[in-house]
Amino acid sequence: MFTCIPTLLPAEEIVINAVGDIMLAGRWTATLKKQGYDHPFSATTSELAQGDINLANLESPIARKGAEFTAKQFRFRAEPELAPALRKAGFQLVTLANNHSMDFSGQALTETLKHLEAAGIAWVGAGENLAEARKMALYTIKGKKIAFLGYSLTRPTEFFAGQQRPGTAPGYDQLVVADVASARRQADYVIVSFHWGKEGSGTVQTYQRNAAHKAIEAGADVIIGHHPHVLQGVERYKNGIIFYSLGNFAFASKSRNSDVAALVRLRLNG
Numbered sequence: 001m002f003t004c005i006p007t008l009l010p011a012e013e014i015v016i017n018a019v020g021d022i023m024l025a026g027r028w029t030a031t032l033k034k035q036g037y038d039h040p041f042s043a044t045t046s047e048l049a050q051g052d053i054n055l056a057n058l059e060s061p062i063a064r065k066g067a068e069f070t071a072k073q074f075r076f077r078a079e080p081e082l083a084p085a086l087r088k089a090g091f092q093l094v095t096l097a098n099n100h101s102m103d104f105s106g107q108a109l110t111e112t113l114k115h116l117e118a119a120g121i122a123w124v125g126a127g128e129n130l131a132e133a134r135k136m137a138l139y140t141i142k143g144k145k146i147a148f149l150g151y152s153l154t155r156p157t158e159f160f161a162g163q164q165r166p167g168t169a170p171g172y173d174q175l176v177v178a179d180v181a182s183a184r185r186q187a188d189y190v191i192v193s194f195h196w197g198k199e200g201s202g203t204v205q206t207y208q209r210n211a212a213h214k215a216i217e218a219g220a221d222v223i224i225g226h227h228p229h230v231l232q233g234v235e236r237y238k239n240g241i242i243f244y245s246l247g248n249f250a251f252a253s254k255s256r257n258s259d260v261a262a263l264v265r266l267r268l269n270g
Contacts, residue, residue, distance in 0.1 A: 012142040016191065016266040017051035019044075020226045020246035022086070023059035023100070025078040028252035037085035040250040047263060048090030052141050055148065056086070056249060057195065057226040058094040058123075061101055062115045066108030072156060075103040076252075083119035093137055095150035097125025097168045098195040098227065102159035106166035125150025125193065126161065126168045133161040133169035136183050144268065147187035149179055153196040153211060154227055171196070171211060177218040184219030189268055192220045197228040197245055200256060204232050204244045216240035222266060230257045 024032060024040060032039070041048075048054045060076035062083050068075055086094070094116065102109055109126060116123055127133040137148040151171030152159070161167030169175070171194055183190045192215050196208045212223045216237050223242040225232065229251065232244035247261035 014141050014144060014146070014268040015051045016146070016268065017048055017054045017090075018191075018224045018243070018246065018264045018266070019054075019056045019249040020261055021059045021229060021248045022056050022094075022250045023076055023078070024082055024250055024252050025060045025076040026252050029079060032079070032081070037081045038088060041085070041089035044263070045089055051090065051265070053092055053139060053146070054090045055093045055095065055191075055193070055224065056091050057098060057193065058086070058096055059098055059100050059251070061104055061108040061112045063104060063108035063111035065111055066104030066106075069103055069105065069156075069158075072103065074100075076100050077104050077108065080115050083115040083121065087119040087121050091121060093122045093124070093148060095125040095148075095193040095195075096123050097133070097150040097152040097171075097193065099152065099154040099156070099159065101126050101168055102166075109166050124148050124169075125152065125195075126166075128166045130161040130163055130165075130167075130169070133167060134175060134179050136179065136187075138183075138187060144189065145187040146189045146191065146268070147183035148191050148193070149176075149183060150193040151176055151195070153194060153207070173211070173214055176211070176215055180215050180218035180220050189222070190220045191222045191224065191266075193224045193226070195227045196225055197232065199228055200230060200258075201228055202230050202232050202245075202257070208244060209235075212242045212244075213237055216242070224264065231260055231262060
């Protein structure tokens with residue numbers, strides 16, 4: 001007589017890669033046209049190939065149209081060739097919730113969304129109005145649902161979306177908590193990106209910590225931060241983990257300590 005003992009197979013592992021800021025515009029444009037838009041990603045393609053989802057902060061519109069926001073010192077705009085290069089590099093998802101997505105007005109943001117869609121890249125953190133900007137990106141991978149959200153806590157606040165105005169998703173507590181709680185009801189994992197902090201500083205600001213803690217208390221599992229252009233710390237809080245800043249991933253300017261960055265690899269099981 002044979003007795004069959006069922007074997008419990010381990011849950012399939014889901015791999016999420018997250019990186020920091022991508023801004024390939026301005027003085028780099030001529031070099032990119034000469035060397036190709038794939039060139040900045042050549043050293044990381046094999047790493048990103050291991051991810052089921054790869055996420056980055058796209059720190060500029062991809063557009064040739066739009067009125068320049070002249071009240072701001074630094075304004076960036078990338079060429080349309082960047083969108084397919086991002087997809088070829090391995091990115092399926094970007095967050096647009098930052099202080100440059102509206103550098104050339106809502107018209108440039110609309111063009112950006114069209115280029116991303118044509119390249120097969122999804123986005124969070126910006127849209128044609130506030131409701132769209134707050135929408136999550138929801139993926140089903142290996143039987144699990146993973147929700148992504150993106151918010152900006154940087155100026156100018158004129159870039160924030162309104163009820164009938166394109167822009168970025170503002171990281172106001174009440175909005176974030178409501179969105180995260182809603183995502184938690186629909187997903188097995190919730191990952192939230194924040195554009196925040198002080199540029200060039202490795203010190204986490206109090207408001208960053210407060211925002212991250214509130215998001216985790218509302219149901220977020222992972223917080224991904226960017227904007228300082230340098231690395232900041234990592235914190236375990238309750239059942240979540242916070243990466244306060246991943247630094248610059250591919251950025252067309254350089255400042256002190258900005259040449260050190262992180263690629264965070266999340267391995268999700270069960």
